[in-house]
Amino acid sequence: MNYRHAFHAGNHADLLKHALFDAALGQLTQKAKPLVVVDAFAGSGLYDLRLDERADRTGEWRGGVARLWEHRIDELAGPLGPFLQRLQSWNPIDAEFRWYPGSPLLALAGMRRDDKLLAVEKHPEEHERLAQRLAEDPRGRVYQEDGWTALTSFLPPTPRRGIVLIDPPFEVPNEFERLTKALASGLRRWATGVFALWYPIKAGFDLGAWEASLTNAVGEAPLLNMALNVAPSGEAGLVGSGLAVANPPFGFDQDAAAIGAHLETLLAQPGAAGFRLARLRERL
Ligand SMILES: C[S@@+](CC[C@H](N)C(=O)[O-])C[C@H]1O[C@@H](n2cnc3c(N)ncnc32)[C@H](O)[C@@H]1O
Numbered sequence: 001m002n003y004r005h006a007f008h009a010g011n012h013a014d015l016l017k018h019a020l021f022d023a024a025l026g027q028l029t030q031k032a033k034p035l036v037v038v039d040a041f042a043g044s045g046l047y048d049l050r051l052d053e054r055a056d057r058t059g060e061w062r063g064g065v066a067r068l069w070e071h072r073i074d075e076l077a078g079p080l081g082p083f084l085q086r087l088q089s090w091n092p093i094d095a096e097f098r099w100y101p102g103s104p105l106l107a108l109a110g111m112r113r114d115d116k117l118l119a120v121e122k123h124p125e126e127h128e129r130l131a132q133r134l135a136e137d138p139r140g141r142v143y144q145e146d147g148w149t150a151l152t153s154f155l156p157p158t159p160r161r162g163i164v165l166i167d168p169p170f171e172v173p174n175e176f177e178r179l180t181k182a183l184a185s186g187l188r189r190w191a192t193g194v195f196a197l198w199y200p201i202k203a204g205f206d207l208g209a210w211e212a213s214l215t216n217a218v219g220e221a222p223l224l225n226m227a228l229n230v231a232p233s234g235e236a237g238l239v240g241s242g243l244a245v246a247n248p249p250f251g252f253d254q255d256a257a258a259i260g261a262h263l264e265t266l267l268a269q270p271g272a273a274g275f276r277l278a279r280l281r282e283r284l
Helices: 012-028 053-058 065-070 081-088 103-110 124-134 147-153 175-189 207-218 252-267
Strands: 036-039 046-048 099-101 116-120 140-143 162-166 194-202 223-229 238-246 274-281
Touching: 012 065, 012 081, 012 103, 012 162, 012 194, 012 223, 012 238, 012 252, 036 103, 065 081, 065 252, 081 099, 081 103, 099 103, 103 116, 103 124, 103 140, 116 124, 116 147, 124 140, 147 162, 147 175, 162 175, 175 194, 175 207, 175 238, 194 207, 207 223, 207 274, 223 252, 252 274
Parallel strands: 036 116, 036 162, 116 140, 162 194
Antiparallel strands: 046 099, 194 238, 223 238, 223 274
16 A cells, blocks of 8 residues: 555646546435545545645646635636535635645545545555544544445445445556446445445546446446546646546536536647536436
8 A cells, every 4th residue: 555645736637537426416405414424545534735845846736726715716716616616714814825635535525414434545644644633523533444235234224315425546457347346336236325436547548448347347327427528638647537427416416517628728738628527327
């Protein structure tokens, strides 16, 4: 386990994942009933982009959240507004951007009093930090376990309403296959759960084949796939990322299309494919 999210926090891929995750949670909380968020690869929860030298070493956040922050006054009134408001709760609007929240803190910020968060993080130090950050909030539970195993043992949760976020570090070659297997078995255990799967896009990525295996994994469940390419497809490293969402909440696809279009305008370089949303399986 060499992966540390501090090197990548606030990059373009985090922005896509987190803005869409926040929008999905926003739609789910429109209904009065309580819900559960399962964060299977939770990370440490909050990242200091100014003083943690790992963020500076890659500088990835400068091509991500720094650009959004630069345009925050214009973007606040648009589809990225709700996500920007979340970021503002850690960063005053008139200050330089410093604190980037990870998925468990974003989840808590979007949840209501009776909602629950089950956050799983295997790495001892990351787990310890997250446990400290969530210690004061009775809605959050942190587990130092294997996220893949938790996707079996924690599902279906009580209450049976909510969302699962699956964003492993992609350190091993079969991670894409593991994702689709986890999606298929997760849906067998919890057919009505919302499943959000994040994945990286690098040179040679076959979007058609990936979408075919996602579609195959979900059976009859509705499925959306969102991909944002910010660099030309032949470049080295992470040229983009995607989020596939099974059982998307009602209204989420429109939010996602608008968020993706704005992120493309802010983040995509000339020659990049930009944002694309595919409705791979429609609601019956
Ligand atoms: C991409 S990062 C998570 C980012 C976080 N979900 C967010 O959006 O802010 C992946 C995390 O998974 C953790 N991890 C790696 N292998 C794991 C495993 N088998 N089970 C649970 N966590 C794992 C890593 O330590 C890392 O913190």
